[in-house]
Amino acid sequence: MTPGPTPSGERVGLKHGAGGRAMRTLIEEVFLTLGGPVDGVGLAALDDGAALRLGDQWLVVTTDSHVVQPAFFPGGDIGRLAICGTVNDLAMMGCTEVLGLTCAVVLEEGYRREDLLRVRDSMRQACQEAGATVIAGDTKVMGKGELDGIVVNTTGVGLTRRLVRDDGLRPGDKVILTGTAGDHGLAVLAARRDLRIEGDLVSDVAPLNGLVRSALDAGGTEVVAMKDPTRGGVASALHEFASKARVGILLDGPTVPLSPGTMAAAEILGIDPLLVANEGKALIGVRAGAAERVLAAVRAHPLGRRAAVVATAIPERPGQIVLDTGLGKRILAEAEGDPLPRIC
Amino acid sequence: MTPGPTPSGERVGLKHGAGGRAMRTLIEEVFLTLGGPVDGVGLAALDDGAALRLGDQWLVVTTDSHVVQPAFFPGGDIGRLAICGTVNDLAMMGCTEVLGLTCAVVLEEGYRREDLLRVRDSMRQACQEAGATVIAGDTKVMGKGELDGIVVNTTGVGLTRRLVRDDGLRPGDKVILTGTAGDHGLAVLAARRDLRIEGDLVSDVAPLNGLVRSALDAGGTEVVAMKDPTRGGVASALHEFASKARVGILLDGPTVPLSPGTMAAAEILGIDPLLVANEGKALIGVRAGAAERVLAAVRAHPLGRRAAVVATAIPERPGQIVLDTGLGKRILAEAEGDPLPRIC
Numbered sequence: 001m002t003p004g005p006t007p008s009g010e011r012v013g014l015k016h017g018a019g020g021r022a023m024r025t026l027i028e029e030v031f032l033t034l035g036g037p038v039d040g041v042g043l044a045a046l047d048d049g050a051a052l053r054l055g056d057q058w059l060v061v062t063t064d065s066h067v068v069q070p071a072f073f074p075g076g077d078i079g080r081l082a083i084c085g086t087v088n089d090l091a092m093m094g095c096t097e098v099l100g101l102t103c104a105v106v107l108e109e110g111y112r113r114e115d116l117l118r119v120r121d122s123m124r125q126a127c128q129e130a131g132a133t134v135i136a137g138d139t140k141v142m143g144k145g146e147l148d149g150i151v152v153n154t155t156g157v158g159l160t161r162r163l164v165r166d167d168g169l170r171p172g173d174k175v176i177l178t179g180t181a182g183d184h185g186l187a188v189l190a191a192r193r194d195l196r197i198e199g200d201l202v203s204d205v206a207p208l209n210g211l212v213r214s215a216l217d218a219g220g221t222e223v224v225a226m227k228d229p230t231r232g233g234v235a236s237a238l239h240e241f242a243s244k245a246r247v248g249i250l251l252d253g254p255t256v257p258l259s260p261g262t263m264a265a266a267e268i269l270g271i272d273p274l275l276v277a278n279e280g281k282a283l284i285g286v287r288a289g290a291a292e293r294v295l296a297a298v299r300a301h302p303l304g305r306r307a308a309v310v311a312t313a314i315p316e317r318p319g320q321i322v323l324d325t326g327l328g329k330r331i332l333a334e335a336e337g338d339p340l341p342r343i344c
Numbered sequence: 345m346t347p348g349p350t351p352s353g354e355r356v357g358l359k360h361g362a363g364g365r366a367m368r369t370l371i372e373e374v375f376l377t378l379g380g381p382v383d384g385v386g387l388a389a390l391d392d393g394a395a396l397r398l399g400d401q402w403l404v405v406t407t408d409s410h411v412v413q414p415a416f417f418p419g420g421d422i423g424r425l426a427i428c429g430t431v432n433d434l435a436m437m438g439c440t441e442v443l444g445l446t447c448a449v450v451l452e453e454g455y456r457r458e459d460l461l462r463v464r465d466s467m468r469q470a471c472q473e474a475g476a477t478v479i480a481g482d483t484k485v486m487g488k489g490e491l492d493g494i495v496v497n498t499t500g501v502g503l504t505r506r507l508v509r510d511d512g513l514r515p516g517d518k519v520i521l522t523g524t525a526g527d528h529g530l531a532v533l534a535a536r537r538d539l540r541i542e543g544d545l546v547s548d549v550a551p552l553n554g555l556v557r558s559a560l561d562a563g564g565t566e567v568v569a570m571k572d573p574t575r576g577g578v579a580s581a582l583h584e585f586a587s588k589a590r591v592g593i594l595l596d597g598p599t600v601p602l603s604p605g606t607m608a609a610a611e612i613l614g615i616d617p618l619l620v621a622n623e624g625k626a627l628i629g630v631r632a633g634a635a636e637r638v639l640a641a642v643r644a645h646p647l648g649r650r651a652a653v654v655a656t657a658i659p660e661r662p663g664q665i666v667l668d669t670g671l672g673k674r675i676l677a678e679a680e681g682d683p684l685p686r687i688c
Contacts, residue, residue: 010458012451012456017484023483027481030457030460031449034468038477050446050479050480059403059501061480063446063482064448099403102394104408105375107356109357109358112354113354116374117374120374120375123378133379133380134378135386138407139360140410141360141685142686143358143686146686147492148486151495155446157405
């Protein structure tokens with residue numbers, strides 16, 4: 001066996017799990033060699049999931065482990081997050097019908113059964129909202145002090161006739177954000193720090209497959225790229241769009257929807273809502289001619305009422321995000337690592 | 345939402361992750377309500393994985409999180425274990441061609457990159473042996489002290505035309521054990537306690553899909569049940585065979601292959617090799633007329649040289665295992681929980 005390239009640092013840091021550049025580097029240096037050639041979308045694509053050709057359809061597969069802390073937060077908990085995160089990754093590939101989910105739970109010895117039942121009930125509720133079912137599971141227990149509470153892995157499989165990738169933008173295309181930015185990350189951080197905010201500050205965690213179905217029904221093949229801005233937030237997802245499609249992206253700052261509670265928390269904590277995780281939002285890239293049609297369809301969905309066109313793909317500055325703040329333009333750097341560890 | 349049944353105890357214990365009766369009770373009380381009706385094998389079947397009908401084939405899906413401690417042990421490590429465990433669960437459903445594996449890693453802050461590369465290399469090696477590829481992944485990092493090192497989840501998907509279940513035994517059927525019992529569990533425990541044993545004591549962790557293919561080629565539809573005796577060991581797997589098929593099983597103790605190192609460790613530690621995990625063995629139930637043919641095919645495979653017919657399904661004592669020790673017969677109880685936490 002030939003050893004892989006030696007990563008730059010000697011030890012893994014929190015930033016390596018935080019969804020920014022550091023994480024991508026770790027994945028590229030360590031894990032990508034596990035992938036092999038596949039008939040479809042494999043590991044090397046670093047998309048939201050994998051897609052394998054099955055006859056005239058695509059089998060989409062996606063996995064996520066969830067370590068959010070606190071496990072219960074305003075608007076949701078680790079169970080709802082796990083189901084929604086996986087349903088949404090499938091949806092971002094164009095796969096809005098979930099064949100099945102697996103659920104593997106690792107618990108710390110002494111974990112309260114009452115909490116476990118709450119997590120289970122949230123999973124069941126989210127499954128109902130998504131029209132999804134858990135088909136296989138696993139349970140492990142680690143000793144007291146060996147794990148901080150609970151880790152939940154969910155993997156999802158689904159079939160779709162049309163695959164939507166995250167590299168399809170061309171100059172001129174529009175990008176729709178389906179609602180307010182940064183709610184999940186700031187709600188979790190506020191809960192962690194026991195911050196009291198005036199007004200609502202709740203996670204947006206929700207299954208997006210219904211909303212995505214509406215968008216695809218309205219936009220058809222003019223929907224050309226999708227990504228859910230989880231770790232690393234809107235900034236990180238737009239960077240992936242831009243670098244994979246080799247376009248620049250002009251982000252019109254004032255058009256980004258923000259909720260009052262999230263704005264307040266962002267100000268107090270000094271954290272940019274564009275850089276933190278969302279768990280119930282999608283970025284949808286569409287051909288310009290279809291933008292209004294898709295936007296209307298998204299807004300007609302209960303989870304998309306505050307959707308807006310927030311960005312345009314441009315030929316200049318490929319791979320970069322130009323943020324127009326309304327007062328001037330600047331380059332929006334990708335977070336090195338999300339400022340919030342254990343955000344999902 | 346109607347709350348589920350309240351589990352008997354208030355807190356989760358190590359035994360709830362150990363593969364015995366306690367774990368099954370936890371799963372039944374807490375998680376089974378997440379499953380719904382599926383066209384195939386869903387959560388309620390508690391088989392090695394799920395199976396969904398896709399045209400004239402079955403899509404098999406299985407998941408496992410791995411928490412083995414120590415993560416590096418004689419004969420393997422957590423990376424090899426994760427790949428093999430999932431490949432083997434697919435194989436036990438009759439699915440010997442792996443479409444793809446997902447790999448989700450949770451790391452403790454400060455985890456050594458050198459160790460991560462070793463784990464990655466082991467995964468790659470095991471993938472090569474199994475003819476499998478990692479198609480999707482995820483990386484999370486928890487803070488220092490929030491996780492004891494590393495947790496690896498692997499989920500596998502595959503297609504098969506014929507599904508093999510674990511409930512197919514009829515009185516008169518024979519059960520083949522494909523090699524020595526208890527090697528993985530005792531090797532890990534000996535490593536954990538820094539026990540020095542004369543002779544070899546190494547984990548048997550290996551991908552079994554090639555061996556299972558040989559068995560199925562030889563036995564066809566006369567192969568009627570398969571299970572890999574992981575947590576809870578041969579005893580637990582036979583109990584599942586017996587209770588699901590409503591037969592008794594007569595286990596011929598002296599025919600169970602044992603390696604000298606494992607026997608020595610079992611004696612020193614006072615642990616029955618029938619009750620601890622294997623990670624490279626299968627129990628294969630076959631119609632009596634095919635037993636010799638399947639046994640010969642298994643023995644011809646490098647991983648099956650020490651295979652033996654060890655048990656017979658009987659009409660008496662449905663759901664129970666009768667152990668013939670050679671000196672007399674006794675009921676072999678299922679472990680309440682594996683004596684070894686974090687064995688896989």
